[in-house]
Amino acid sequence: MPQPVALGIVGAGIMGERMLGAVLDGAPGPVRIAGVWDPSPGAMDRIAARFPAVERHLDAASVIGSSECLYIASPPASHLGYARAALQAGKTAFVEKPLAVDLDEARAFVKAAGNQGTVNFPFASSLGVASLRDWMAQGEVGRPLGVRIEVAFRAWPRPWQADAAGWLDGRAEGGFTREVVSHFLFLCRRLVGPLTGLKARADFPEDGRSERWIEATFSAGNIPVTLVGTVGQTTRDDHNSWTLEGEAGAVRLCDWAIAERRLPGGEFQPAPDAVSNEQASPTIWRPCRRRSTSRRSSRPF
Numbered sequence: 556m557p558q559p560v561a562l563g564i565v566g567a568g569i570m571g572e573r574m575l576g577a578v579l580d581g582a583p584g585p586v587r588i589a590g591v592w593d594p595s596p597g598a599m600d601r602i603a604a605r606f607p608a609v610e611r612h613l614d615a616a617s618v619i620g621s622s623e624c625l626y627i628a629s630p631p632a633s634h635l636g637y638a639r640a641a642l643q644a645g646k647t648a649f650v651e652k653p654l655a656v657d658l659d660e661a662r663a664f665v666k667a668a669g670n671q672g673t674v675n676f677p678f679a680s681s682l683g684v685a686s687l688r689d690w691m692a693q694g695e696v697g698r699p700l701g702v703r704i705e706v707a708f709r710a711w712p713r714p715w716q717a718d719a720a721g722w723l724d725g726r727a728e729g730g731f732t733r734e735v736v737s738h739f740l741f742l743c744r745r746l747v748g749p750l751t752g753l754k755a756r757a758d759f760p761e762d763g764r765s766e767r768w769i770e771a772t773f774s775a776g777n778i779p780v781t782l783v784g785t786v787g788q789t790t791r792d793d794h795n796s797w798t799l800e801g802e803a804g805a806v807r808l809c810d811w812a813i814a815e816r817r818l819p820g821g822e823f824q825p826a827p828d829a830v831s832n833e834q835a836s837p838t839i840w841r842p843c844r845r846r847s848t849s850r851r852s853s854r855p856f
Contacts, residue, residue, distance in 0.1 A: 559587040562649075563622030565615050565637050566629035567593035567602045568719055570651050574626055575606055589622040593629075619644050630719075631656050631728045635664050638672060648672035653733045676741040686814035686826040687746065687799070690806050695816055697803025699747060702780040704739045705796050706731060707789040711765065714792060723765070730765030731784055732757070739782075739797050742808070747799070748776020755782075 562578065564571050571591065578586050590610035593599055599611050612618045615637055619625055625641040627634055627650045635655050638648040652674050655661035678684050690696065711731050712723040723729040744750055755771035771782040798807035805817040811832040815823040 557585070559583075559585050561589040561621065561623045562586050562626055563589045563612075563618035563624070564591040564626045564628060565593070565618055566627060566651075567591055567595070567598040568628060569716065571626070571628035572602065572605070574628065575602065575609065579606060579609070590618050592618045615640065619646060622646060624649055627651060630722045631733065635660060638664070638668070642668055642671050650674050652676065652737050656728055656733075676738060678738055678742050679745065681808075681812065683808050683812045683814040683826070683829065684742065684746070686829070687806050687808060690814075690816050691746065691799075695804050696799055696801030696806055698801055699776075699778045700800045700802060701778060702743055702747060702775060702800070703796075703798045704736070704743075704780065704782040705794075706735050706739070706784040707791070707794045708786045709789055709792050711767070711786045726759065726763065726765055731786065732766060732769055735793075735795065736769070736782065736784060739795070742797055743775040743780055747778050747780075748774075750775055750780075 562574075564574060571593070575588060575591065578584070578588055588609055590612045591599075591602055592612040592615055593602075602609060603611060610621075612621070619637075619641050624647045625637065627637045627641075627648060629637065629651075631651075631653050632655075634650050634653075638650055638654075641648040648668075649672060653661075654674050655664065708731060712720050712729070716723055723734065740750060751774050753771060753773040755769060755773075757766040757770075758768040759766055761767070766784075767786040769782065769784040773780050773782075794810060796807055796809045798805060805823075807815050807817075807823065809815060812834075813829045813831070814826040815829075816826075817823050
């Protein structure tokens, strides 16, 4: 039986802690934790309290040296530096999105990195997305006509992200477009086609803070896509929908996880096995596998 992959973690914030929980709280599997490092002493203390058996390293280089795959859950501007270090050491990289904050730098990195790592997009293994794909294959949608994406937040960052507000609400690295809309762009690309022809506007009403409104149009394959995102126009912490209209019908994904299809009467009906995002998350949160990260939970560079 193959030995489990040694997974090192850089970044002990929300996502790093979730990854630790996914690996350590379940049954023994194909991954073991090689260690974790974060430059914040407070973050390291929190990890020590919850996961006392996990080795806490002194720096990123030590984590990379002890691992086969490096999970990078640090703020976005640091992603490429850690990913380059991992690849130069002969390791694979599993990077939280966004891959980078500079488009040209990201493209150059992807070209050089090849298939030595992936970016984490859990919609690749989502139960709700699987239902959408099944309905599309069964002809429920017919010829696609268009996609509409809507995301809305009572406030940004969301309450559970308050500890990371310093960068999540800054223009340099944060904003809901990077953090949330990126997932739905991935979904367009995965289910409909390559993305082209972007035209967009964004509103930054508060100096130095991230966007509070966006509107965009683009194409997925040859299918038109419209996108609207707002902050402060809903009472819900986080509400979103991705809707595909076709000649034969329509399907949508609501609030991250609920797959629905439109009935002849016009109302949308959830899939029989639909579950909330809270229920679905433990089943789609999967770490990387040996020597290359899992395509079920991520997208290759």
